[in-house]
Amino acid sequence: MAKKKEEGRFWIWVTSSLIFRLLLIYFPKNLNLASRPEVSTPLTSLRRLAEGYWLKQSSLSPYAGSMYHGSPLLLSVLGPLTVERIGGQPNHLLCSLVFVIADVVNAMLIRVIARNLQISYNQSLKLLDLNGLSKVSATLPSRDIAALVYLWNPFTIVACVGLSTSPIENMAVILSLYGACTGRAALAAFGWVMATHLSLYPVILIIPVILLLGYGPDTPPRKLFLQRRYGKIKDNPSSDSNYQQGEVMKQPELLNIFSWRPVVHFVVWSTIWSIYLLVLCGIYVKQYGGLQEMFKRTYGFILTVPDLSPNIGVLWYFFAEVFDFFRNFFLIVFHMNILFMILPLAIRLKHRPCFLAFVYIAVSSIFKSYPSVGDAALYLGLLGLFVNELAEMQFSFFLFCVYVGVSLLSPVMHNLWIWRGTGNANFYFATAMAYACLQIILVVESLSAMLNHDRKLRKLSIPKDQGIKS
Numbered sequence: 001m002a003k004k005k006e007e008g009r010f011w012i013w014v015t016s017s018l019i020f021r022l023l024l025i026y027f028p029k030n031l032n033l034a035s036r037p038e039v040s041t042p043l044t045s046l047r048r049l050a051e052g053y054w055l056k057q058s059s060l061s062p063y064a065g066s067m068y069h070g071s072p073l074l075l076s077v078l079g080p081l082t083v084e085r086i087g088g089q090p091n092h093l094l095c096s097l098v099f100v101i102a103d104v105v106n107a108m109l110i111r112v113i114a115r116n117l118q119i120s121y122n123q124s125l126k127l128l129d130l131n132g133l134s135k136v137s138a139t140l141p142s143r144d145i146a147a148l149v150y151l152w153n154p155f156t157i158v159a160c161v162g163l164s165t166s167p168i169e170n171m172a173v174i175l176s177l178y179g180a181c182t183g184r185a186a187l188a189a190f191g192w193v194m195a196t197h198l199s200l201y202p203v204i205l206i207i208p209v210i211l212l213l214g215y216g217p218d219t220p221p222r223k224l225f226l227q228r229r230y231g232k233i234k235d236n237p238s239s240d241s242n243y244q245q246g247e248v249m250k251q252p253e254l255l256n257i258f259s260w261r262p263v264v265h266f267v268v269w270s271t272i273w274s275i276y277l278l279v280l281c282g283i284y285v286k287q288y289g290g291l292q293e294m295f296k297r298t299y300g301f302i303l304t305v306p307d308l309s310p311n312i313g314v315l316w317y318f319f320a321e322v323f324d325f326f327r328n329f330f331l332i333v334f335h336m337n338i339l340f341m342i343l344p345l346a347i348r349l350k351h352r353p354c355f356l357a358f359v360y361i362a363v364s365s366i367f368k369s370y371p372s373v374g375d376a377a378l379y380l381g382l383l384g385l386f387v388n389e390l391a392e393m394q395f396s397f398f399l400f401c402v403y404v405g406v407s408l409l410s411p412v413m414h415n416l417w418i419w420r421g422t423g424n425a426n427f428y429f430a431t432a433m434a435y436a437c438l439q440i441i442l443v444v445e446s447l448s449a450m451l452n453h454d455r456k457l458r459k460l461s462i463p464k465d466q467g468i469k470s
Contacts, residue, residue, distance in 0.1 A: 010144045017151040018104060024161040025096045033162030038410055041370035042069055042307045043199065046082065046095055046163035053079030061288035063297040066307075071198050072284040072294060073277070074165065092163055099160045102167035106381070107147040109171075109178040114143035114385045116181050117354060120217035121388070128461045142387045150381030154407065159374035166374020169198045173378060176205060177357055180212035185262045188213065189269035197277055200302050201364040204338065207346050208360065211353035213262040218352040303335065305369045310428055312410065313371040314436050317429040337367050348451075355389075355450055358382040362443045366436055376439075383446065393449035399442055406435045 024031070033039050034047060042048060052068025052075055055061065062068050062075055081094040150156055159166040176191030178184075188209050195202035278291065285294045301307070308316045315334060322330055341363055349356040358379055365375040383390070410431045416423035 006141060006144070010148070013148050014104070014107065014151060017148075017157075018100065021100045021103070021157060021160055024157070025093065025100070027161075031161070033158055034164075036158075036162060036411065037309065037311045037414065038373050039158055039162035040164050041311055041372050042309065043302070043370050044070075044164045044166050044169070044372055044374060046078070046092060046165060049075060049078055049165065050082035050092075053082055057083075061285075061293070063288065063293065069297055069301040070165065071298065072281050074168065074198065076284060078165070078168075095163065096161070099164075099167045102171045103151065103156060103160050106167065106171050106174050107151045109174045110150050110381055110385070111143045111147035113174075113178055113181045113354065114146040117217050117385055118142050118388075120219055124219045125457075128457065142385065145387050146381065146384035149384035150377070153377050153380055155373040155380065156377035159372065159377055164372060164374055165198075166372055166377070169195065170374060170378045170381075172198055173202050173205065173361070176202070176209055177212070177354065177382075180209040180266075181217055181354065183213070183262060185213060185265035186269045189266050190273050193270055193273040193277060200299050201338075201368060202361075204342055204360050204364065205357055207342065208353040208357035210263050210266065211346070211350055211356065213266055214258040214260065215351070215353065218354050302369050304331065307370075310414065310425070311370055311372065312432050312435050313368060314429070314432050315367075315369055317425060317432065320425075334367055338364055352450065354382070355386060358385070359443060359447060362439060366439045366443075386446075386450065389453045390446055390449045392452065393445055395441065395445055399438065399445070402434070402438045406431055406438060410435070 034045070040047070048067050049070060051065070052062035052070070055064055055068070056075070056079070062072065068075065078095055078098070081098065082092055156167075172191050172195035174191070176188050176195055179187030179189070179191055192202065192205060192209055195205070281294055282291050285291065305315055305319055308320045310316055318330070319327060342360070345356060345359055349359065361375070361382065362379040365371050365379060368375065410428070413423065413427040413431050417425060417428050
């Protein structure tokens with residue numbers, strides 16, 4: 001009965017979030033969120049997508065005029081919806097409904113991922129003879145918490161209602177993690193290829209996806225399992241030690257051995273999906289300069305940062321001030337900051353690939369060319385997957401307060417600078433810097449909390465081994 005009540009409450013919250021989004025969609029001009037630089041960027045703005053579709057309908061290149069810089073496939077799917085109007089209803093209503101559906105699907109996928117992580121976590125604790133800790137963690141329904149955190153996150157709601165394509169991009173990333181977490185290599189490959197195609201930065205997620213397929217969902221450090229396995233063998237020198245050794249070696253800990261078969265399937269499927277995607281894009285942009293023009297207008301636009309319109313990132317202000325002679329050098333520096341962190345984090349967090357994916361997404365959100373609140377909605381939703389492991393994270397209340405403060409100050413500073421003329425660019429850039437520092441603190445503290453949790457498990461398991469030896 002208790003489980004049914006919890007399930008019923010969860011679906012009530014999901015339905016409420018759905019209704020709340022639909023009400024905001026009908027609000028006059030969507031609260032003007034579509035024009036906010038925190039919500040819509042040159043890459044995620046639905047207005048720019050509608051402009052690109054209008055150019056295509058006029059027999060011009062959708063990339064002409066430097067307005068649209070997104071995927072041609074996304075243009076072909078959402079473009080017709082931008083011109084379709086239901087009688088008497090707000091413009092772009094159909095696109096808004098697509099974004100609402102994408103948000104709900106994302107929440108359901110996160111819920112399944114959280115359930116798999118919770119099952120794997122509880123099994124690992126039982127193998128380490130930490131059943132008490134397993135019961136404590138089971139009292140927190142992390143799967144429901146993670147899904148509701150994503151659905152009711154103000155950043156998620158704003159990105160959905162503000163006519164941003166971020167929900168679609170987030171769905172591709174979450175679909176990739178879902179496929180990897182459930183062992184579906186073809187689905188993981190499709191999600192990863194689509195996410196990379198839409199926004200480029202998810203290309204680094206290939207490492208956590210491969211680790212998820214090879215090792216399975218997140219577990220404590222594998223060294224703990226090895227210590228307990230061989231500790232049990234050494235501490236039982238009785239006549240039936242051979243039998244005990246065989247029983248211990250048959251335990252599910254052997255599942256932690258890296259499995260290459262799903263990884264090979266993932267590589268094959270990624271190749272197939274990539275070729276298929278390039279063929280479709282090639283057909284679509286054949287008369288507009290081909291794939292070379294598409295790469296220049298999409299990925300080239302992301303990497304070279306030609307549009308310096310204000311956003312919640314720091315690159316627009318930096319490159320507006322830097323001398324052109326040093327521009328290419330600092331472009332390399334900013335993009336290499338992401339690449340330099342990939343290998344060290346992968347080595348340290350290889351036993352927690354889902355958490356590694358969260359760290360990668362958060363780090364890329366800090367150094368992205370055109371970040372938006374949709375990026376924060378994604379990594380904050382994934383942060384809810386680890387509600388039990390990060391229960392002792394420090395500065396959580398401080399981080400929450402700063403998130404609220406930055407969210408309120410950013411539109412105020414933008415208004416003082418652009419519309420009232422009583423401020424300058426430094427006002428708005430100050431909130432962008434605070435937001436970047438906030439994300440850095442979040443990554444550092446969550447990473448420290450996860451490593452401390454692993455150390456806690458090691459300390460709790462060591463006395464048990466010593467007790468067996470005595």
